[in-house]
Amino acid sequence: MTLSFSLKNIIYILALILGIASIVAPxxxxxxxxxxxxxxxxxGFGLIR
Known part of the structure; x- marks a missing residue:
């Protein structure tokens, strides 16, 4: 299994980190x-790929 980081994966990881951080520091x-x-x-607008 290879781990490739596309922007889609990074957004999901960012969402997870922000979710945990919002629980720790509301x-x-x-x-x-x-x-x-x-x-x-x-x-979404394509400004960042």
Whole structure:
């Protein structure tokens, strides 16, 4: 089994990390969600490959 990192995989890993971080530090949840949504939108629009 090979482990290849595409942007799709990185987004899933980022979502997992942000989910865990929001449980550990809930007051930073707004910042985490905002950064994730901006990054997800940038990927969706094709600004980041």
């Amino acid at each position: 007051r930073f949840l707004n910042i985490f969600v905002a950064i994730f949504l901006i990054a997800y939108a940038a990927v």
